Amino acid sequence: MSGPNGPDIAAVYQLLTQVARTVTGHDRKLDDLSSEFAGLRGTVAGLSEIVAGHDRKLDDLAAGLASLRDAVTHYHSSVLALPMAEPPRVRLQSRPRSRRLV
Helix, strand or coil: CEECCEECHHHHHHHHHHHHHHHHHHHHHHHHHHHHHHHHHHHHHHHHHHHHHHHHHHHHHHHHHHHHHHHHHHHHHHHHHCCCCCCCCCCCCCCCCCCCCC
């Protein structure tokens, strides 16, 4: 890179040109990644809204289940408090026999 008269300007220029191409390639890749990242941010934001909606629905279901359990528990305790009665006796009536025709 260095000659008898000092640094070789052409060699330095060639290296700087290669570095500039490499940096330009990295800039393009970073721009592509930035746009992909922005798209992913939008996707994550949409998913966050969906999850929040499901979370609200699950909270509503949990509250409904608790209310149902309370109602069933109250009904169960009310039924258990009733006195047990004997079942009514049923009389079976005899059916008349059918006549056979011979």
